[in-house]
Amino acid sequence: MIRAWLLAAESTGFEAPSVKEFFPPVALFADSVFRMTRINLIGMLMTLVLVVFFTLAFRRPQFVPRGVQNAGEVALNFVRVNIVEEVMGAKGAPFTGYLTTLFFMVLAFNVTGFVPGLQIAGTSVIAIPLMLALVSWVVFNVSGIKHHGVGHYLKNNLFPAGVPAPIYLLVTPIEFVSTFLLRPMTLTVRLLANMMSGHLLLVLFFSATSYLLFDAAGFLKVFGLAAYAMGFAFTLFEVLVAFLQAYIFTLLTAVYIDGALAESH
Amino acid sequence: MSVLAAISGNLNAIGYGLAAIGPGIGIGVLVGKALEAIARQPEAAGIVRTNMFLGIAFTEALALIGLVAGFLFV
Numbered sequence: 030m031i032r033a034w035l036l037a038a039e040s041t042g043f044e045a046p047s048v049k050e051f052f053p054p055v056a057l058f059a060d061s062v063f064r065m066t067r068i069n070l071i072g073m074l075m076t077l078v079l080v081v082f083f084t085l086a087f088r089r090p091q092f093v094p095r096g097v098q099n100a101g102e103v104a105l106n107f108v109r110v111n112i113v114e115e116v117m118g119a120k121g122a123p124f125t126g127y128l129t130t131l132f133f134m135v136l137a138f139n140v141t142g143f144v145p146g147l148q149i150a151g152t153s154v155i156a157i158p159l160m161l162a163l164v165s166w167v168v169f170n171v172s173g174i175k176h177h178g179v180g181h182y183l184k185n186n187l188f189p190a191g192v193p194a195p196i197y198l199l200v201t202p203i204e205f206v207s208t209f210l211l212r213p214m215t216l217t218v219r220l221l222a223n224m225m226s227g228h229l230l231l232v233l234f235f236s237a238t239s240y241l242l243f244d245a246a247g248f249l250k251v252f253g254l255a256a257y258a259m260g261f262a263f264t265l266f267e268v269l270v271a272f273l274q275a276y277i278f279t280l281l282t283a284v285y286i287d288g289a290l291a292e293s294h
Numbered sequence: 295m296s297v298l299a300a301i302s303g304n305l306n307a308i309g310y311g312l313a314a315i316g317p318g319i320g321i322g323v324l325v326g327k328a329l330e331a332i333a334r335q336p337e338a339a340g341i342v343r344t345n346m347f348l349g350i351a352f353t354e355a356l357a358l359i360g361l362v363a364g365f366l367f368v
Contacts, residue, residue: 115340207352214362215355222361281351284344 043240046232051154051225072151075137108132108279116283117290124286127168131161132279135220139271142228143264150271153224155217162216165282170209173289185293212285216278223274227267234260306364313360320353 057065086101094102108129113121121128138151152158173182186208187201234256241253328346332339 116344207355211355211359215351215358218358218362219351219354222358277347277351280344280347284348284351 043244044236046229046236050149050228050232053149068149068151068154071141071147071149072138072157074147075141075151076134079133079137104133105129112276112279112283116280117287120290121283121287124168124172124283128279128283131165131282132275135161135278136272136275139224139275142224142271143231143267148231149228150224152220152274153228155221158217158220161220161278162213165216165278165285166213169212169282169285169289172286176290182289185291186289190293216281220274220278223270227263227270230263231260231267234263304364309364310360313363314357317353317357321350324349324353 051068053067055064055066056070057063082097083101086097090098109125112132113125113128117124135152138157140150141147142150142153170182173186176182177185187204188197189200189204192200238253238256238260241249241256243253245253324346328342331342
């Protein structure tokens with residue numbers, strides 16, 4: 030009976046996923062500036078989850094951690110040791126708070142890409158990656174300017190040492206574009222493109238499974254099983270990519286801050 | 295003269311496909327060298343890995359610019 034219902038609903042040929050996946054129908058407050066789609070609601074839900082998790086973990090901290098506090102400490106230590114201390118050493122201590130927040134926000138928003146029921150990443154529309162990249166850009170530029178002063182900071186970045194004088198005509202524009210324009214752009218697009226393409230792949234594989242298994246001609250049904258296997262494999266891949274993209278975003282921000290604070294050499 | 299065959303579709307996709315060749319090779323070489331370095335001297339793994347990610351960020355930037363170039367150059 031369910032199969033007959035599916036056949037009746039999907040007998041219009043295969044609909045491949047498109048960019049419209051990322052513009053779902055408005056769920057709340059339509060026709061006003063506060064309109065929210067499923068993706069915004071997922072973002073708010075994951076913010077709530079993060080706040081609740083860290084509040085529960087560190088509400089009454091014990092010297093010997095147990096339970097949720099243990100998990101919270103493992104999480105915080107991962108960012109502090111593996112990202113901040115490895116990249117920046119001791120001088121990275123003031124930036125640990127921002128980098129931890131960044132890492133867990135990107136991770137939580139990425140993870141919803143494969144959580145059953147949610148199944149779209151909060152970072153798969155450009156607003157969140159763009160905002161985070163712009164905040165990171167402001168952080169590394171302002172920290173560099175505060176440490177070196179405007180002139181010295183620009184000189185370190187735009188006129189790197191050890192270059193013969195006439196070559197500066199070539200190097201300085203490239204350095205300017207690379208440091209001040211490309212960094213936030215690539216941070217944004219790297220995260221966005223990974224999450225968008227992962228989502229489109231998963232939608233493609235699972236809708237192909239449904240179409241091939243139920244609506245296709247006889248011998249094509251076997252490919253439905255292949256599509257299902259690919260969907261399974263790519264869901265596991267998405268788990269890896271969610272974590273990896275959060276790690277890379279935070280690591281690159283830490284590297285950029287370290288570069289901004291470094292003395293010229 | 296009559297048209298014998300034609301391709302239709304978006305040129306952006308071809309542009310991105312061509313743009314991804316170089317960074318693909320570049321990142322492959324970079325990670326391979328980083329793996330060799332880590333295998334030769336495991337205690338340097340931390341600093342090698344950090345620099346590897348930095349190199350990947352620069353190389354990948356070109357592939358990502360290829361992705362958006364289709365939208366930039368109208």
